Amino acid sequence: MRIGILGQGLAGTALAWHAHWAGYEVHLFDRGQQDGASWVAAGLVNPIVLKRKRLVHEAHHHVIAMDAFYARVANELSTSLFFPGPVHELLPDTASVRAWEDLGLEASFAPFIGPLYDLPHPALQGQALGEVLQSRRLRVPHYLTASRDFFAVQHHVHGGAVDTLTVANGQICIQGQLVDACVLAEGYPGTWTETFFGPLPFAPTRGEGLRISWVGDALHQAIHKNMFLLPDGDNHYQAGSTYAWDHITSGPTQAAREEILVKLQGWFSQDVRVVDHWVGIRPTMQDRQPRWGWHPDYPQLGFLNGLGSRGALTSPLLSQRLWASLVAAAGS
Ligand SMILES: Cc1cc2nc3c(=O)[nH]c(=O)nc-3n(C[C@H](O)[C@H](O)[C@H](O)COP(=O)(O)OP(=O)(O)OC[C@H]3O[C@@H](n4cnc5c(N)ncnc54)[C@H](O)[C@@H]3O)c2cc1C
Known part of the structure; x- marks a missing residue:
C-alpha cells in the first residue's frame, strides 16, 4: 500500500x-x-x-x-535520540519540597515523582531538585x-x-x-x-526562547521552575519558552526576551549572554x-x-x- x-x-x-x-x-x-x-x-x-x-x-x-x-x-x-538525564523541578522552599513529597503519595502521580537532590550549581537558588521520573529530552x-x-x-x-x-x-x-x-x-x-x-x-500558542551561555560552572541537568533551563552541550543552554496567544505570526520580541531573563534571574543568579532568540507556534487546540x-x-x-x-x-x-x-x- x-x-x-x-x-x-x-x-x-x-x-x-x-x-x-x-x-x-x-x-x-x-x-x-x-x-x-x-x-x-x-x-x-x-x-x-x-x-x-x-x-x-x-x-x-x-x-x-x-x-x-x-x-x-x-x-x-x-x-541515540535523547539527551542524557531526566527533567528536574526546582523546589524553592521547604513548603514546595513537602508538596512534592505529598504529590508522590498520590497513586496517579507516584510513578512520576522521583527523589530529591541537592542543588547542583552554585547559581541555583532554592531548596532542592525533584526528579520527574520517566521524563527525558528528545x-x-x-x-x-x-x-x-x-x-x-x-x-x-x-x-x-x-x-x-x-x-x-x-x-x-x-x-x-x-x-x-x-x-x-x-x-x-x-x-x-x-x-x-x-x-x-485552533488556539495557536506562540513560544519564544533564548539560547544563552555563561562563563563559570556548567549545569548538566534539565531544570524547570516557571520555565525551563536546558543544557545543549558546549556550555550553551536553552531558556524558555514563553506562551502567548496574540501576534501569532510576528518574529522574536523584546518583551519575551525580557520576560525570560527576568524569570531566570528569579532562581538562577548567573550573568548570562544571549546567543540566539527563536520563536515558534504550537499547534494547540482550544x-x-x-x-x-x-x-x-x-x-x-x-x-x-x-x-x-x-x-x-x-x-x-x-x-x-x-x-x-x-x-x-x-x-x-
Ligand atoms: C517554543 C516551543 C517549544 C516547544 N517545546 C516542546 C517540548 O519541549 N516538548 C514537546 O513535546 N513539544 C514542544 N513544543 C510543541 C511541539 O513543537 C509541537 O507539539 C509539535 O512540533 C507539533 O508537530 P506537528 O508535526 O504537528 O507540526 P509541525 O512541527 O508544525 O510540522 C508540520 C510540518 O508540515 C510542513 N507543512 C505544512 N504544510 C505544508 C505544505 N503545504 N507542504 C509541505 N509541507 C507542509 C511544515 O513545513 C512542517 O515541517 C514546543 C513548541 C514551541 C513553539
Missing part, C-alpha cells in the same frame, strides 16, 4: 515510522524549510504539566508507547533529520510545498503522486486539513486535546494535528492509533 504523509514534523515523522513498520511504501511530503514548530521544540518528553502539577491526559499510555517507539527508531537509525532536530535521511533512502521524500491535493474515485493524488491513503500532519495553520475536514478549533481521524466521505484521507506543547510525548501513540483505526476500518 502506498501512503502519503503531508508534513514531517513530530506528527508526520511518527506516522512515517509506523507506516514503515507496517510494511507500507511511504511518500513523505515536506517543504523542507525546517519552519514547523518541531524545529524549535525543546524536545521535553514529560508526563507532568509542571506548572499546574497535573498529569498529561493518558500519561501512562503515552509513556509506554513513546518508550517503545523511540527505542525502535534509535535502533533502526543506530543512533534531540528533535537530530531525530527529524536522521529520520528524513532514512526515508529518503528507504522510501520517498518529496521537497517543496504541497499545493495540489485531490481525491476522486477513491484515489488520492498529492503533488502528482497517486497514493492509496494519505495523512495530513501539517501543524498550524493546517490549510489542507481545514480544506477537507472544515475548520479546526480544549488542549489533539485531533485525528479519517474523513467520513474519503475514508483513506486522514489527519493528525493539535499536538500542542506535547508533540514529542504524544505523537508516537496517536500516530499508532491512527494507522490502527485505518486497518480496523478496512477489516470491518
Whole structure:
C-alpha cells in the first residue's frame, strides 16, 4: 500500500515510522524549510504539566508507547535520540519540597515523582531538585533529520510545498503522486486539513526562547521552575519558552526576551549572554486535546494535528492509533 504523509514534523515523522513498520511504501511530503514548530521544540518528553502539577491526559499510555517507539527508531537509525538525564523541578522552599513529597503519595502521580537532590550549581537558588521520573529530552532536530535521511533512502521524500491535493474515485493524488491513503500532519495553520475536514478549533500558542551561555560552572541537568533551563552541550543552554496567544505570526520580541531573563534571574543568579532568540507556534487546540481521524466521505484521507506543547510525548501513540483505526476500518 502506498501512503502519503503531508508534513514531517513530530506528527508526520511518527506516522512515517509506523507506516514503515507496517510494511507500507511511504511518500513523505515536506517543504523542507525546517519552519514547523518541531524545529524549535525543546524536545521535553514529560508526563507532568509542571506548572499546574497535573498529569498529561493518558500519561501512562503515552509513556509506554513513546518508550517503545523511540527505542525502535534509535535502533533502526543506530543512533541515540535523547539527551542524557531526566527533567528536574526546582523546589524553592521547604513548603514546595513537602508538596512534592505529598504529590508522590498520590497513586496517579507516584510513578512520576522521583527523589530529591541537592542543588547542583552554585547559581541555583532554592531548596532542592525533584526528579520527574520517566521524563527525558528528545534531540528533535537530530531525530527529524536522521529520520528524513532514512526515508529518503528507504522510501520517498518529496521537497517543496504541497499545493495540489485531490481525491476522486477513491484515489488520492498529492503533488502528482497517486497514493492509496494519505495523512495530513501539517501543524498550524493546517490549510489542507481545514480544506477537507472544515475548520479546526485552533488556539495557536506562540513560544519564544533564548539560547544563552555563561562563563563559570556548567549545569548538566534539565531544570524547570516557571520555565525551563536546558543544557545543549558546549556550555550553551536553552531558556524558555514563553506562551502567548496574540501576534501569532510576528518574529522574536523584546518583551519575551525580557520576560525570560527576568524569570531566570528569579532562581538562577548567573550573568548570562544571549546567543540566539527563536520563536515558534504550537499547534494547540482550544480544549488542549489533539485531533485525528479519517474523513467520513474519503475514508483513506486522514489527519493528525493539535499536538500542542506535547508533540514529542504524544505523537508516537496517536500516530499508532491512527494507522490502527485505518486497518480496523478496512477489516470491518
Ligand atoms: C517554543 C516551543 C517549544 C516547544 N517545546 C516542546 C517540548 O519541549 N516538548 C514537546 O513535546 N513539544 C514542544 N513544543 C510543541 C511541539 O513543537 C509541537 O507539539 C509539535 O512540533 C507539533 O508537530 P506537528 O508535526 O504537528 O507540526 P509541525 O512541527 O508544525 O510540522 C508540520 C510540518 O508540515 C510542513 N507543512 C505544512 N504544510 C505544508 C505544505 N503545504 N507542504 C509541505 N509541507 C507542509 C511544515 O513545513 C512542517 O515541517 C514546543 C513548541 C514551541 C513553539
